[in-house]
Amino acid sequence: MTEPASLIDPLKRIGTVTRVTASAVELTLPNALAASGRRGLAKGSVGDFVFVDCDRETVLGRITEVGIPEKQRPGLEHQIEQEALVEPNGRVQLLATVSKTTRKVSRGISAQPRVGDGVYLADGSALAASIQDALRGGTQGDRDPLMINLGRLAGLEDAEISIPPEKLFGRHCGVFGATGGGKSWTVSRLVNEVVRIGGKCILFDPTGEFTGKVEGARQFAFAEATLPDQPLVRFPSKLLSELDLHALLTPTGQSQGPMLRGATKSLRMSKALRDAPQQFVQEVEGSRTKVLIQQGQNPVGYVVIEEHGSIEKANQSRVAYGRAELLLAEHLAAEQCNFDFRVLSRQVRNECVRPVGNDAGSFGGLDSAAIGYCNTLIIRIETYLSSPELACIFSEDGLDISAEIESFLGAPNANAMVLSFEKVSFKHNTRELLLNTLGRYLLVLARQGRFRECPLVCFLDEAHQFIGRSVGDEQNHVSLDAFGLIAKEGRKYGLTTVIATQRPRDVPQDVLSQLGTLFVHRLTNERDRETIEKACGDLDKSAAAFIPALAQGEAIVVGPDLPAPLPLMMTKPEKGQQPESHGPRYQQFWGRQVAVIENQPHNPGAE
Ligand SMILES: Nc1ncnc2c1ncn2[C@@H]1O[C@H](COP(=O)(O)OP(=O)(O)O)[C@@H](O)[C@H]1O
Numbered sequence: 001m002t003e004p005a006s007l008i009d010p011l012k013r014i015g016t017v018t019r020v021t022a023s024a025v026e027l028t029l030p031n032a033l034a035a036s037g038r039r040g041l042a043k044g045s046v047g048d049f050v051f052v053d054c055d056r057e058t059v060l061g062r063i064t065e066v067g068i069p070e071k072q073r074p075g076l077e078h079q080i081e082q083e084a085l086v087e088p089n090g091r092v093q094l095l096a097t098v099s100k101t102t103r104k105v106s107r108g109i110s111a112q113p114r115v116g117d118g119v120y121l122a123d124g125s126a127l128a129a130s131i132q133d134a135l136r137g138g139t140q141g142d143r144d145p146l147m148i149n150l151g152r153l154a155g156l157e158d159a160e161i162s163i164p165p166e167k168l169f170g171r172h173c174g175v176f177g178a179t180g181g182g183k184s185w186t187v188s189r190l191v192n193e194v195v196r197i198g199g200k201c202i203l204f205d206p207t208g209e210f211t212g213k214v215e216g217a218r219q220f221a222f223a224e225a226t227l228p229d230q231p232l233v234r235f236p237s238k239l240l241s242e243l244d245l246h247a248l249l250t251p252t253g254q255s256q257g258p259m260l261r262g263a264t265k266s267l268r269m270s271k272a273l274r275d276a277p278q279q280f281v282q283e284v285e286g287s288r289t290k291v292l293i294q295q296g297q298n299p300v301g302y303v304v305i306e307e308h309g310s311i312e313k314a315n316q317s318r319v320a321y322g323r324a325e326l327l328l329a330e331h332l333a334a335e336q337c338n339f340d341f342r343v344l345s346r347q348v349r350n351e352c353v354r355p356v357g358n359d360a361g362s363f364g365g366l367d368s369a370a371i372g373y374c375n376t377l378i379i380r381i382e383t384y385l386s387s388p389e390l391a392c393i394f395s396e397d398g399l400d401i402s403a404e405i406e407s408f409l410g411a412p413n414a415n416a417m418v419l420s421f422e423k424v425s426f427k428h429n430t431r432e433l434l435l436n437t438l439g440r441y442l443l444v445l446a447r448q449g450r451f452r453e454c455p456l457v458c459f460l461d462e463a464h465q466f467i468g469r470s471v472g473d474e475q476n477h478v479s480l481d482a483f484g485l486i487a488k489e490g491r492k493y494g495l496t497t498v499i500a501t502q503r504p505r506d507v508p509q510d511v512l513s514q515l516g517t518l519f520v521h522r523l524t525n526e527r528d529r530e531t532i533e534k535a536c537g538d539l540d541k542s543a544a545a546f547i548p549a550l551a552q553g554e555a556i557v558v559g560p561d562l563p564a565p566l567p568l569m570m571t572k573p574e575k576g577q578q579p580e581s582h583g584p585r586y587q588q589f590w591g592r593q594v595a596v597i598e599n600q601p602h603n604p605g606a607e
């Protein structure tokens, strides 16, 4: 084995510490001047990694500022005639401590530099090796730890950095950056790395740009399938939660909301009664079924179920209905709708009865005024059931996504699932609701302990479209909080997320605070940068100053498990794995001259 390169190479000395503050040092940089003809030999520029030699330990830092003292500036102008006698100086942001003997990198500055300490340029491979050791540390097990390759330290050769999945995904991960900064490529890279190391992940793809870009993935499309290997899926409406249903149907006013809730309850009751014929005696009468409800051994009356499963209330026993409500309380309080939507509008109508009839024990007759109030709701339900936009929830076309997720989770060799939302409509908030519902569904699985044995990572690109927003109107306000909840509680169940967005300021505070590792690509918006700075203590003003100037694919990676903020040039995804987001294709379609035949006046109706 060759001796690893020493951390401090006397030939790489660039200057001497002249002033020390708690988190930075100032230093002289005698060789930083780009003298005429010797620009390439200058040593010490912004962004360079340096070691400050503090005897037994060294402090890793990064140059954030280089300048020439005010007094010496006029002298610089004579540089052309004679050698300039100026002494540049600079500032170094201190990042972490590295022990000289063990090469161990640890967070924080445990050895204070002193004025007079030497400062040396860091050698890429030695630095990367130390950081790599620090990152690998703490992973248990006797086999070599699984590592996710990220990229190399920006500006250094031989400085590959990889990180174990625990430290990357263990506390949720954020990928931020302005459009074109490299978020989708980073996501593709991470997903493909998860596949390579045999992990499990689901990628929610809002634009369809990841289709075919993830090695060996099971791919599905909502709303419309265009490719043979990307079959159509739908979210079964019975798994919708009642909250989502209200956000979708937005019942208005004083009467529609209660009627919709009543209808939901009745339909669940109808299903529960029919599912338990041993417990509830059923008498078929023509197309209707009368279900006997008992209190102990004593019959209290019938609940009447119509042909397609709706419950008739008008003039029927109120006592029996009330008793059934008590007996089935658990079924009626379920989170998921779990009933047949095709009879919902009928049931809403059936709910419109006068509260009491001739005797206190029964409901009154149909209340036509109430039906009038609910008319718009009834029409909306029927329109939605047949609307093409909502077909991904209400139609029977396509595979059932819950079954596909089950099968994916159960298959040991399936590593990735890509769900395309490309064709899902923006109308009726379908996209947001669909994704939120899926998130909620995953959270239910998580709470059942499904990911304890096999952790799952959900990737969400363009997350600003989905999280931290609310849909519906004032009365039916639903926050799209499923991914927020996953961020808050998913971790303990083995379900974590990677959230990529260009608008970090829209990510709710409580989600931001749960994120561990952050990939910060180029960000130009001031408020976005402030949000990031606030969210992670590691990134102070001088480190954040690099963010607006990052190159495409370059990111500052910060997190509690990283020894210091690391500026990385992310490794490109492989050729067939690079997502391409197309803008409008002007070059392809504009400017094509079509020959106009002169003598034939344009006459559209003539064909
Ligand atoms: N790691 C990288 N290395 C080299 N180029 C990259 C890298 N990441 C992104 N790019 C370039 O930046 C472009 C935009 O990246 P993309 O991930 O689509 O941005 P975003 O999703 O942030 O809008 C890509 O088309 C590619 O040319």
Ligand SMILES: [Mg+2]
Residues within 6 Å of the ligand: 183, 184, 461, 581
């Ligand atoms: Mg993108």
